[in-house]
Amino acid sequence: MSLRIGIVGLGRIGGGVLRNNFLNDPAGRFDIRVICDVMPIDHVAYLIAHDSTYGRPPFAVDHDGTDLLLGEQRIRYQRVDRRRRPPENDSFGMLRPFDLDVLFDATGTAAIGDFRALLDQRVAKKILCTWNVAGCDLSLVYGVNQDDYDPARHHVVSASTCTGNAMVPICDILDRHIGIDYARIVTIHPELSDQKVLDGYHPSSQLGRACAVSIVPTATNVAKSTELVLPRLAGKLEALSYRVPTAIVSVIDIAAVLARDSTPEEVASLLCEYSNNRLSGILSCEYGAWGHQKASIDYLASPYSAIVLMKHLSLGNRRHLGLALMHDNEFGYCCRVLDVLGVMAANPPS
Secondary structure: OOOEEEEEOOOHHHHHHHHHHOOOOOOOOOEEEEEEEOOOHHHHHHHHHOOOOOOOOOOOEEEEOOEEEEOOEEEEEEEOOOOOOOHHHOOOHHHHHHOEEEEEEOOOOOOHHHHHHHHHOOOEEEEEEOOOOOOOOEEOOOOOOHHHOOOOOOOEEEOOOHHHHHHHHHHHHHHHHOOEEEEEEEEEEEOOOOOEOOOOOOOOHHHHOEOOOOOEEEOOOHHHHHHHHOHHHOOOEEEEEEEEOOOOOEEEEEEEEEOOOOOHHHHHHHHHHHHHOOOOOOEEEEOOEOOEOOOHHHHOOOOOOEEEEHHHOEEEOOOEEEEEEEEOOOHHHHHHHHHHHHHHHHOOOO
């Protein structure tokens, strides 16, 4: 089944999923029928065609009236500001004629009540979002729990987060085969659009500091993202994030206390076994290039959820594990969102 999809929000993730849908197929992996954002349509076309991180896409981009022209496809564009016209007031009612199977919301601003209202108004049969919205029916990390998806029960689905998709497979492997008693997770994350270019007001004061000149400590939901998918780890994870002045590719540093004695060889063997089989295309074990370690920019446009830097795997006292991961926090995550849509397509809504 080719899902009929609408997209709300064309920021880095919404726009990335739209772009990635056409990367390998000019006809598109899925049938994206309509997209919504607050921008004028010419701005949307401009930003898709000229991307400061990934360059120009390998397909033609144009607009014609109220349609975006991407590759071989014509997609209707609706200019809607969710913040001013909430879904309870039927501001997305104009999407009903598109007969959407899934409305993909990448705004990061909606609450569960907004999503339930969209379903009640028959704007779409299912909602997929890109954050840990409280009250969702399922937090789905592709590669770990996609078999849990039940179209009869799961109507509002979260694709977790970029860091959640990196952490959950690693934690699942380690806890399933060895056990995790405790882990401290530190993410080193590129600057994001909520930060200030120059010092200014921000509800989280440190994020109001000039993002290009500081490493900024802030909170992260990666522990919560992991526990939502792996509730057996509840209370065992702590996390902290540093925003750094780079454009793309995140680092995750993990210090874990294992539940039993192990060896570096056992941990390495487990990770490599999964990367070559069950998590092929999702997990990568990285040994560098000609004996040299790579830099973060080398993982630009990597499709993997997590890339383990095997040279930095360490195990002290048989239980104190250190791991370092990298992942393209936009491109890799957009690949997983499309994989989640593939799961929904294989289990179509009634």
